[in-house]
Amino acid sequence: MIGVAVIAGAVGALCRYLLSGFVQERIDSHLPVGTLAVNLSGAFLLGLVAGIDNLEGGMTLTAAGFLGGFTTFSTWMVETIRLGIPPLRARALANLTIALIAGVALVAAGYSLTN
Amino acid sequence: MPPPSPSDSRPSLLAQFPRAWAAVLAGGLIGSAGRVGISHYLPVSPGRFPIATLLVNLSGSLLLAAYLARRERTVTARWSLHFWGIGVFGSFTTFSAFGFEVMDLLDRGAMLAAASYVAASIGGGLILGLLGQRFASGVR
Numbered sequence: 380m381i382g383v384a385v386i387a388g389a390v391g392a393l394c395r396y397l398l399s400g401f402v403q404e405r406i407d408s409h410l411p412v413g414t415l416a417v418n419l420s421g422a423f424l425l426g427l428v429a430g431i432d433n434l435e436g437g438m439t440l441t442a443a444g445f446l447g448g449f450t451t452f453s454t455w456m457v458e459t460i461r462l463g464i465p466p467l468r469a470r471a472l473a474n475l476t477i478a479l480i481a482g483v484a485l486v487a488a489g490y491s492l493t494n
Numbered sequence: 495m496p497p498p499s500p501s502d503s504r505p506s507l508l509a510q511f512p513r514a515w516a517a518v519l520a521g522g523l524i525g526s527a528g529r530v531g532i533s534h535y536l537p538v539s540p541g542r543f544p545i546a547t548l549l550v551n552l553s554g555s556l557l558l559a560a561y562l563a564r565r566e567r568t569v570t571a572r573w574s575l576h577f578w579g580i581g582v583f584g585s586f587t588t589f590s591a592f593g594f595e596v597m598d599l600l601d602r603g604a605m606l607a608a609a610s611y612v613a614a615s616i617g618g619g620l621i622l623g624l625l626g627q628r629f630a631s632g633v634r
Binding site: 381384385386387388389390391392393395396418421422424425426429443444446447448449450451452453454455456457459460464475478479482483485486487490 | 514515518519520521522523525526527529530531534550551554555557558559562576580581583584585586587588589590591592593594596597600601612615616619620622623624627
């Protein structure tokens with residue numbers, strides 16, 4: 380069962396690579412919008428899955444494994460540092476606060492939709 | 495030329511098929527195995543401080559930053575960034591679980607735990623990222 384979560388995570392990583400590259404190429408922004416797109420959509424999807432009460436255990440594990448590999452914390456940190464820390468610059472601060480606030484809000488939104 | 499970013503993917507994503515895809519998949523298997531393994535052997539009960547996610551996110555930020563700093567100073571294999579940066583270190587860490595755990599702690603009224611989890615994750619991630627960068631730049 381754990382093996383399924385690991386494989387799902389690898390597929391998630393590939394989907395992250397494709398979606399974040401696709402978004403980054405098309406949206407002209409100073410912010411790393413590709414990473415924001417995968418992290419925020421992944422957070423919303425995890426909220427949706429977590430809200431379903433009677434979801435089978437294996438299904439939850441697979442979805443959480445996929446979304447774990449799909450989203451990334453390390454890239455978020457490294458890209459924030461690239462935007463200008465130290466000292467903390469406005470763009471770096473924006474990249475942190477947008478992801479944090481929208482991420483938590485989107486998890487809650489997804490959760491309340493299915494629960 | 496801007497510094498390479500793990501989310502960089504130019505030129506065209508489809509043109510890089512299938513070797514770039516295979517490198518990301520293979521790296522993703524390793525990174526995911528580490529993340530899933532740690533969360534399996536370090537189970538956190540609901541409402542408690544999410545130590546497993548914090549551990550992977552902080553160590554993953556250190557490793558990715560160190561890898562990228564080192565990559566700028568050395569010659570790496572063609573698909574190294576795809577395998578290590580996007581695959582292994584990218585999928586070892588997770589944003590979705592972090593967001594869910596923050597929401598869950600807030601929902602349970604565990605404000606102190608939620609605030610300290612956010613501070614430890616972001617503050618620690620930035621500090622360890624900077625340290626990883628410095629350390630790798632100093633190592634030849």
